[in-house]
Amino acid sequence: MNFFDTHAHVNFNAFKDDGQDLLRRCLEAGMSVVNIGSQYSTSKRAVEYAHKFSNCVYAAVGIHPVHLKKGSFTHVDPEELTKEEIPTVGEVFDYVKYLELAKGEKVVAIGEVGLDYHHFEENDDVDFLKNLQKETLLKFIELANEVQKPMMFHCWDGYDDLLEILEKNPVAKKGIIHSFIGSYKTANKFIALGYKLGLNGIITYGDGYDRLIKEIDLKNFVLETDCPYLTPRPLEKGARNEPLFVNHVAQKIADVKGISIEEVAKITSQNAKEILGL
Numbered sequence: 001m002n003f004f005d006t007h008a009h010v011n012f013n014a015f016k017d018d019g020q021d022l023l024r025r026c027l028e029a030g031m032s033v034v035n036i037g038s039q040y041s042t043s044k045r046a047v048e049y050a051h052k053f054s055n056c057v058y059a060a061v062g063i064h065p066v067h068l069k070k071g072s073f074t075h076v077d078p079e080e081l082t083k084e085e086i087p088t089v090g091e092v093f094d095y096v097k098y099l100e101l102a103k104g105e106k107v108v109a110i111g112e113v114g115l116d117y118h119h120f121e122e123n124d125d126v127d128f129l130k131n132l133q134k135e136t137l138l139k140f141i142e143l144a145n146e147v148q149k150p151m152m153f154h155c156w157d158g159y160d161d162l163l164e165i166l167e168k169n170p171v172a173k174k175g176i177i178h179s180f181i182g183s184y185k186t187a188n189k190f191i192a193l194g195y196k197l198g199l200n201g202i203i204t205y206g207d208g209y210d211r212l213i214k215e216i217d218l219k220n221f222v223l224e225t226d227c228p229y230l231t232p233r234p235l236e237k238g239a240r241n242e243p244l245f246v247n248h249v250a251q252k253i254a255d256v257k258g259i260s261i262e263e264v265a266k267i268t269s270q271n272a273k274e275i276l277g278l
Protein backbone atom coordinates (compact mmCIF):
# COMPACT_ATOMS: atom_id res chain seq x y z
CA MET A 1 0.00 0.00 0.00
CA ASN A 2 1.31 3.40 -0.93
CA PHE A 3 0.82 5.50 2.17
CA PHE A 4 1.58 9.22 2.19
CA ASP A 5 2.79 10.68 5.50
CA THR A 6 2.11 14.38 4.99
CA HIS A 7 3.62 15.51 8.30
CA ALA A 8 6.78 13.90 9.70
CA HIS A 9 9.83 15.21 11.51
CA VAL A 10 12.56 12.76 10.51
CA ASN A 11 14.61 15.97 10.27
CA PHE A 12 14.47 16.25 14.11
CA ASN A 13 17.18 15.11 16.53
CA ALA A 14 15.16 12.05 17.56
CA PHE A 15 16.22 10.54 14.21
CA LYS A 16 19.75 11.89 13.96
CA ASP A 17 21.30 8.40 14.02
CA ASP A 18 18.94 6.51 11.75
CA GLY A 19 16.88 9.06 9.80
CA GLN A 20 18.32 8.18 6.41
CA ASP A 21 17.91 4.42 6.90
CA LEU A 22 14.39 4.97 8.06
CA LEU A 23 13.47 7.04 5.01
CA ARG A 24 15.03 4.42 2.77
CA ARG A 25 12.79 1.80 4.36
CA CYS A 26 9.77 4.04 3.79
CA LEU A 27 10.63 4.30 0.10
CA GLU A 28 11.07 0.54 -0.15
CA ALA A 29 7.59 0.20 1.29
CA GLY A 30 6.24 2.52 -1.41
CA MET A 31 5.61 5.46 0.90
CA SER A 32 5.91 9.19 0.38
CA VAL A 33 6.97 11.43 3.28
CA VAL A 34 7.02 15.18 3.85
CA ASN A 35 9.47 16.29 6.53
CA ILE A 36 8.35 19.48 8.21
CA GLY A 37 10.56 22.26 9.54
CA SER A 38 9.62 24.01 12.78
CA GLN A 39 12.37 26.68 12.71
CA TYR A 40 15.10 27.67 10.25
CA SER A 41 17.59 24.93 11.19
CA THR A 42 15.07 22.09 10.94
CA SER A 43 13.54 23.58 7.78
CA LYS A 44 16.96 23.59 6.15
CA ARG A 45 17.56 20.01 7.28
CA ALA A 46 14.20 18.94 5.83
CA VAL A 47 15.26 20.35 2.46
CA GLU A 48 18.65 18.61 2.70
CA TYR A 49 16.96 15.30 3.42
CA ALA A 50 14.64 15.74 0.46
CA HIS A 51 17.64 16.22 -1.83
CA LYS A 52 19.28 13.01 -0.62
CA PHE A 53 16.44 11.03 -2.18
CA SER A 54 15.35 11.09 -5.79
CA ASN A 55 11.65 11.38 -5.08
CA CYS A 56 8.90 10.61 -2.58
CA VAL A 57 10.75 12.50 0.19
CA TYR A 58 9.69 16.13 0.31
CA ALA A 59 10.07 19.13 2.62
CA ALA A 60 8.04 21.95 4.13
CA VAL A 61 9.66 25.06 5.60
CA GLY A 62 8.37 27.31 8.34
CA ILE A 63 8.42 28.45 11.96
CA HIS A 64 6.18 26.66 14.44
CA PRO A 65 4.34 29.37 16.41
CA VAL A 66 5.87 28.24 19.73
CA HIS A 67 9.33 29.06 18.36
CA LEU A 68 8.48 32.74 17.99
CA LYS A 69 8.94 33.09 21.74
CA LYS A 70 12.31 32.69 23.35
CA GLY A 71 12.16 30.51 26.45
CA SER A 72 10.37 27.23 26.81
CA PHE A 73 6.96 25.67 27.12
CA THR A 74 5.63 22.65 28.93
CA HIS A 75 4.47 19.98 26.55
CA VAL A 76 2.06 17.46 28.01
CA ASP A 77 1.54 14.48 25.76
CA PRO A 78 -2.16 14.01 24.75
CA GLU A 79 -2.47 10.93 26.93
CA GLU A 80 -0.74 12.78 29.77
CA LEU A 81 2.02 10.19 29.87
CA THR A 82 4.88 12.64 29.71
CA LYS A 83 5.41 16.23 30.65
CA GLU A 84 8.38 17.80 28.96
CA GLU A 85 10.00 21.22 29.12
CA ILE A 86 10.77 22.15 25.51
CA PRO A 87 13.15 25.04 24.83
CA THR A 88 12.04 27.51 22.17
CA VAL A 89 14.33 29.65 20.05
CA GLY A 90 12.59 33.01 19.70
CA GLU A 91 13.22 33.08 15.96
CA VAL A 92 12.64 36.33 14.10
CA PHE A 93 11.08 35.61 10.71
CA ASP A 94 13.43 36.47 7.86
CA TYR A 95 11.44 36.63 4.61
CA VAL A 96 14.44 36.50 2.29
CA LYS A 97 16.01 33.47 3.98
CA TYR A 98 12.74 31.54 3.89
CA LEU A 99 12.03 32.60 0.32
CA GLU A 100 15.32 31.01 -0.74
CA LEU A 101 14.36 27.74 0.95
CA ALA A 102 10.76 27.90 -0.23
CA LYS A 103 11.74 28.11 -3.89
CA GLY A 104 13.40 24.67 -3.73
CA GLU A 105 11.79 22.22 -6.10
CA LYS A 106 11.29 19.57 -3.38
CA VAL A 107 9.66 22.04 -1.01
CA VAL A 108 5.99 21.20 -1.37
CA ALA A 109 4.50 23.40 1.36
CA ILE A 110 5.11 26.37 3.63
CA GLY A 111 4.89 25.26 7.26
CA GLU A 112 4.50 24.34 9.88
CA VAL A 113 3.21 27.77 10.73
CA GLY A 114 0.08 28.91 12.49
CA LEU A 115 -1.39 29.70 15.87
CA ASP A 116 -0.73 27.99 19.18
CA TYR A 117 -2.70 29.50 22.07
CA HIS A 118 -2.46 26.26 24.04
CA HIS A 119 1.15 26.40 25.14
CA PHE A 120 1.24 29.80 26.81
CA GLU A 121 2.94 29.85 30.21
CA GLU A 122 1.84 31.70 33.31
CA ASN A 123 4.06 34.74 32.83
CA ASP A 124 3.64 35.11 29.08
CA ASP A 125 2.36 38.34 27.59
CA VAL A 126 -0.47 36.56 25.83
CA ASP A 127 -1.73 39.52 23.77
CA PHE A 128 1.77 40.27 22.54
CA LEU A 129 2.43 36.63 21.59
CA LYS A 130 -0.95 36.19 19.87
CA ASN A 131 -0.26 39.29 17.79
CA LEU A 132 3.24 38.11 16.97
CA GLN A 133 1.86 34.74 15.84
CA LYS A 134 -0.79 36.39 13.68
CA GLU A 135 1.63 38.89 12.11
CA THR A 136 4.13 36.14 11.33
CA LEU A 137 1.39 33.98 9.86
CA LEU A 138 0.36 36.80 7.53
CA LYS A 139 3.94 37.13 6.29
CA PHE A 140 4.13 33.38 5.66
CA ILE A 141 0.86 33.56 3.70
CA GLU A 142 2.45 36.26 1.57
CA LEU A 143 5.46 33.99 1.05
CA ALA A 144 3.29 30.99 0.11
CA ASN A 145 1.45 33.12 -2.43
CA GLU A 146 4.69 34.45 -3.85
CA VAL A 147 6.04 30.94 -4.50
CA GLN A 148 2.55 29.59 -5.28
CA LYS A 149 2.72 26.70 -2.83
CA PRO A 150 0.20 25.36 -0.30
CA MET A 151 0.56 25.76 3.47
CA MET A 152 0.87 23.34 6.38
CA PHE A 153 -0.91 24.78 9.42
CA HIS A 154 -0.36 23.99 13.06
CA CYS A 155 -3.29 25.27 15.09
CA TRP A 156 -4.11 24.58 18.72
CA ASP A 157 -6.93 26.49 20.46
CA GLY A 158 -7.01 29.06 17.67
CA TYR A 159 -9.26 27.68 14.92
CA ASP A 160 -11.62 30.69 14.90
CA ASP A 161 -8.75 33.13 14.46
CA LEU A 162 -7.15 30.96 11.79
CA LEU A 163 -10.42 30.74 9.86
CA GLU A 164 -10.85 34.51 10.02
CA ILE A 165 -7.28 35.06 8.78
CA LEU A 166 -7.71 32.60 5.90
CA GLU A 167 -11.03 34.15 4.88
CA LYS A 168 -9.49 37.62 4.73
CA ASN A 169 -6.10 36.53 3.35
CA PRO A 170 -6.68 33.60 1.00
CA VAL A 171 -3.85 31.20 0.28
CA ALA A 172 -3.94 30.59 -3.47
CA LYS A 173 -2.90 26.93 -3.24
CA LYS A 174 -4.76 26.22 0.06
CA GLY A 175 -3.14 23.52 2.21
CA ILE A 176 -3.46 21.15 5.15
CA ILE A 177 -4.77 21.71 8.67
CA HIS A 178 -2.29 19.37 10.33
CA SER A 179 -3.28 17.30 13.39
CA PHE A 180 -6.89 18.39 13.15
CA ILE A 181 -8.56 18.17 16.57
CA GLY A 182 -11.53 20.47 16.06
CA SER A 183 -15.25 19.88 15.89
CA TYR A 184 -17.35 18.65 12.97
CA LYS A 185 -18.54 22.22 12.43
CA THR A 186 -15.01 23.64 12.36
CA ALA A 187 -13.89 20.85 10.03
CA ASN A 188 -16.57 21.82 7.53
CA LYS A 189 -15.53 25.47 7.59
CA PHE A 190 -11.96 24.54 6.61
CA ILE A 191 -13.24 22.12 3.97
CA ALA A 192 -15.45 24.84 2.50
CA LEU A 193 -12.32 27.00 2.11
CA GLY A 194 -10.61 24.18 0.20
CA TYR A 195 -8.39 22.72 2.92
CA LYS A 196 -7.58 19.10 3.75
CA LEU A 197 -7.50 17.85 7.34
CA GLY A 198 -4.51 15.87 8.62
CA LEU A 199 -5.27 12.91 10.90
CA ASN A 200 -2.66 11.16 13.06
CA GLY A 201 -2.25 8.87 16.08
CA ILE A 202 -4.57 11.04 18.18
CA ILE A 203 -7.58 9.39 16.49
CA THR A 204 -6.42 5.99 17.78
CA TYR A 205 -6.43 7.03 21.46
CA GLY A 206 -10.15 6.48 21.89
CA ASP A 207 -13.42 7.07 20.08
CA GLY A 208 -13.39 10.88 20.39
CA TYR A 209 -12.97 11.44 16.64
CA ASP A 210 -15.04 8.54 15.35
CA ARG A 211 -18.06 10.69 14.53
CA LEU A 212 -15.93 13.23 12.67
CA ILE A 213 -14.23 10.45 10.69
CA LYS A 214 -17.54 8.74 9.92
CA GLU A 215 -19.39 11.85 8.78
CA ILE A 216 -16.72 13.55 6.71
CA ASP A 217 -15.96 12.31 3.21
CA LEU A 218 -12.58 10.59 2.91
CA LYS A 219 -11.63 12.99 0.12
CA ASN A 220 -11.08 15.70 2.75
CA PHE A 221 -8.52 13.80 4.85
CA VAL A 222 -4.79 13.21 4.55
CA LEU A 223 -2.72 10.90 6.73
CA GLU A 224 0.20 11.97 8.89
CA THR A 225 2.28 10.73 11.82
CA ASP A 226 3.80 13.92 13.31
CA CYS A 227 6.63 11.53 14.26
CA PRO A 228 8.54 11.25 16.60
CA TYR A 229 5.38 12.28 18.51
CA LEU A 230 1.85 10.87 18.73
CA THR A 231 2.60 7.15 18.35
CA PRO A 232 -0.63 5.42 17.30
CA ARG A 233 -2.20 2.53 19.17
CA PRO A 234 -1.88 -0.43 19.41
CA LEU A 235 1.83 0.44 19.52
CA GLU A 236 3.43 0.94 22.87
CA LYS A 237 2.63 4.21 24.60
CA GLY A 238 5.52 6.67 24.49
CA ALA A 239 7.54 4.71 21.89
CA ARG A 240 9.17 6.79 19.16
CA ASN A 241 6.80 7.21 16.27
CA GLU A 242 7.95 6.91 12.64
CA PRO A 243 6.40 7.32 9.16
CA LEU A 244 5.91 3.57 8.65
CA PHE A 245 3.46 3.52 11.57
CA VAL A 246 0.98 5.61 9.59
CA ASN A 247 -0.75 2.34 8.67
CA HIS A 248 -2.30 2.29 12.17
CA VAL A 249 -3.92 5.68 11.53
CA ALA A 250 -5.25 4.35 8.22
CA GLN A 251 -6.54 1.18 9.91
CA LYS A 252 -8.51 3.23 12.43
CA ILE A 253 -10.14 5.26 9.63
CA ALA A 254 -10.90 2.03 7.74
CA ASP A 255 -12.50 0.48 10.84
CA VAL A 256 -14.63 3.53 11.61
CA LYS A 257 -15.77 4.01 8.02
CA GLY A 258 -16.23 0.28 7.38
CA ILE A 259 -14.01 0.31 4.30
CA SER A 260 -10.72 -1.40 3.46
CA ILE A 261 -7.34 -0.04 4.51
CA GLU A 262 -6.34 -0.22 0.82
CA GLU A 263 -9.12 2.21 0.00
CA VAL A 264 -7.98 4.58 2.79
CA ALA A 265 -4.37 4.43 1.54
CA LYS A 266 -5.39 5.05 -2.06
CA ILE A 267 -7.76 7.96 -1.49
CA THR A 268 -5.70 9.77 1.18
CA SER A 269 -2.55 9.50 -0.94
CA GLN A 270 -4.45 10.93 -3.91
CA ASN A 271 -5.67 13.75 -1.67
CA ALA A 272 -2.12 14.48 -0.49
CA LYS A 273 -0.79 14.60 -4.05
CA GLU A 274 -3.63 16.83 -5.15
CA ILE A 275 -3.22 19.39 -2.35
CA LEU A 276 0.58 19.37 -2.51
CA GLY A 277 0.58 19.74 -6.29
CA LEU A 278 2.42 16.48 -7.01
Ligand SMILES: [Zn+2]
Binds near residue numbers: 007
Ligand atom coordinates in the same frame (compact mmCIF):
# COMPACT_ATOMS: atom_id res chain seq x y z
ZN1 LIG B 1 4.68 18.81 13.56
